[in-house]
Amino acid sequence: xxxxxxxxxxxxxxxxxxxxxxxxxxxxxxxxxxxxxxxxxxxxxxxxxxxxxxxxxxxxxxxxxxxxxxxxxxxxxxxxxxxxxxxxxxxxxxxxxxxxxxxxxxxxxxxxxxxxxxxxxxxxxxxxxxxxxxxxxxxxxxxxxxxxxxxxxxxxxxxxxxxxxxxxxxxxxxxxxxxxxxxxxxxxxxxxxxxxxxxxxxxxxxxxxxxxxxxxxxxxxxxxxxxxxxxxxxxxxxxxxxxxxxxxxxxxxxxxxxxxxxxxxxxxxxxxxxxxxxxxxxxxxxxxxxxxxxxxxxxxxxxxxxxxxxxxxxxxxxxxxxxxxxxxxxxxxxxxxxxxxxxxxxxxxxxxxxxxxxxxxxxxxxxxxxxxxxxxxxxxxxxxxxxxxxxxxxxxxxxxxxxxxxxxxxxxxxxxxxxxxxxxxxxxxxxxxxxxxxxxxxxxxxxxxxxxxxxxxxxxxxxxxxxxxxxxxxxxxxxxxxxxx
Ligand code: HEM
Numbered sequence: 019x020x021x022x023x024x025x026x027x028x029x030x031x032x033x034x035x036x037x038x039x040x041x042x043x044x045x046x047x048x049x050x051x052x053x054x055x056x057x058x059x060x061x062x063x064x065x066x067x068x069x070x071x072x073x074x075x076x077x078x079x080x081x082x083x084x085x086x087x088x089x090x091x092x093x094x095x096x097x098x099x100x101x102x103x104x105x106x107x108x109x110x111x112x113x114x115x116x117x118x119x120x121x122x123x124x125x126x127x128x129x130x131x132x133x134x135x136x137x138x139x140x141x142x143x144x145x146x147x148x149x150x151x152x153x154x155x156x157x158x159x160x161x162x163x164x165x166x167x168x169x170x171x172x173x174x175x176x177x178x179x180x181x182x183x184x185x186x187x188x189x190x191x192x193x194x195x196x197x198x199x200x201x202x203x204x205x206x207x208x209x210x211x212x213x214x215x216x217x218x219x220x221x222x223x224x225x226x227x228x229x230x231x232x233x234x235x236x237x238x239x240x241x242x243x244x245x246x247x248x249x250x251x252x253x254x255x256x257x258x259x260x261x262x263x264x265x266x267x268x269x270x271x272x273x274x275x276x277x278x279x280x281x282x283x284x285x286x287x288x289x290x291x292x293x294x295x296x297x298x299x300x301x302x303x304x305x306x307x308x309x310x311x312x313x314x315x316x317x318x319x320x321x322x323x324x325x326x327x328x329x330x331x332x333x334x335x336x337x338x339x340x341x342x343x344x345x346x347x348x349x350x351x352x353x354x355x356x357x358x359x360x361x362x363x364x365x366x367x368x369x370x371x372x373x374x375x376x377x378x379x380x381x382x383x384x385x386x387x388x389x390x391x392x393x394x395x396x397x398x399x400x401x402x403x404x405x406x407x408x409x410x411x412x413x414x415x416x417x418x419x420x421x422x423x424x425x426x427x428x429x430x431x432x433x434x435x436x437x438x439x440x441x442x443x444x445x446x447x448x449x450x451x452x453x454x455x456x457x458x459x460x461x462x463x464x465x466x467x468x469x470x471x472x473x474x475x476x477x478x479x480x481x482x483x484x485x486x487x488x489x490x491x492x493x494x495x496x497x498x499x500x501x502x503x
Contacts, residue, residue, distance in 0.1 A: 043070030072217025210484030
């Protein structure tokens with residue numbers, strides 16, 4: 019019986035799992051799309067499965083009930099992160115948030131950022147910025163519509179989120195001196211690759227995948243870019259008004275306005291390296307995730323003209339055709355909310371969240387799990403489980419959210435694209451506003467047609483695996499302006 023727990027010598031039981039190979043353990047089973055490979059394995063071995071990735075014991079969690087056990091019931095035990103090479107080489111040695119071990123430093127930094135950068139008032143604070151950037155995109159699409167042009171929608175969506183993210187973080191959208199998008203996409207690629215050094219450390223010195231070298235190169239360039247940007251912020255003596263301040267201004271003021279006092283436990287010591295590490299985490303956490311969500315949302319809307327029409331109808335009813343949709347309208351758009359949830363169900367941009375790690379030995383459901391075990395939550399598989407979502411799991415059907423209260427906040431473990439608990443995404447409100455507002459504006463302003471009479475079902479929906487799961491191919495479409503102003 020495959021579901022038999024593994025019996026340990028001391029009589030304890032480990033969760034079931036496949037037979038492993040020497041040295042690599044189960045690494046060979048992951049393939050190019052690990053989210054799918056682990057989904058198939060979980061069908062055989064169950065929702066709490068044990069694997070060994072190289073020499074790292076790993077638990078793969080694949081059902082809502084199991085996710086709740088690890089992210090809520092025993093949240094505190096699994097709130098740490100594994101020490102991986104990327105932390106050292108790309109996150110300035112645990113000085114950021116996302117890859118930093120659970121403990122007082124992480125807690126303080128996260129609290130600081132939550133207050134200064136992620137709070138609901140900050141979502142409002144950046145509303146004019148989002149309005150301006152999405153407005154520029156609408157204007158450029160109007161010109162394409164007049165010229166009957168097909169546009170590279172994926173590229174435009176990544177560009178608008180790039181502009182919003184960079185302006186929010188350091189006050190300018192594009193900077194010809196640096197290839198910011200390239201550097202970030204490289205981080206996402208490197209961070210998402212199963213790095214053999216993390217699993218079979220003694221192979222590290224050979225750098226078989228060339229990852230160590232690429233990480234060092236990337237970090238050198240990132241460091242140079244972030245240093246330049248910080249120095250420019252520090253040299254800018256034009257006393258910025260509060261509403262012109264970006265993330266870096268806020269973080270720098272924490273060094274300059276609130277010097278660390280050893281007597282004051284409330285304030286954590288922040289120096290320039292911390293700021294670089296935090297800023298780097300934030301751009302990666304905010305840019306790829308938001309842009310990839312939008313790319314998938316539009317892929318599904320174009321593939322499902324019925325849903326696109328229904329969303330346009332909602333916008334017409336709530337906003338009308340003679341004015342622009344505003345961010346204050348977003349909360350009235352219930353069908354849009356369901357479209358976004360359905361997008362996340364099928365395309366959770368972080369298919370495994372970020373790996374968690376346990377900080378003590380624990381027994382869960384009768385299974386013994388050792389300290390320092392990694393936990394991968396396969397959110398991708400949870401979203402496609404017919405037991406939760408009925409047999410039409412592969413169908414993009416936003417109406418499935420019509421008569422239930424499932425939301426994205428991390429209380430409903432069937433849908434946790436932002437994670438849940440202590441390590442859940444602190445930027446959710448900020449990200450969701452950019453996602454919803456951009457979809458609303460573009461669907462309200464334009465009708466969208468596929469190029470060359472292409473059939474909706476022929477859209478290539480293939481995905482790549484990385485830190486996020488983006489589309490393999492760019493999405494192209496032809497806009498026609500539809501508002502009466
Ligand atoms: C809109 C799309 C977004 C999605 C789908 C998303 C998803 C996630 C996920 C799945 C995690 C890991 C949760 C876990 O390990 O349990 C995470 C962590 C994080 N996210 Fe987001 N995120 C998004 C946007 C943002 C934005 C806009 C920001 C900041 C401005 C942000 C900042 C962070 C940070 C700092 C962490 C690390 C938290 C920690 O380790 O304590 N995210 N996000």
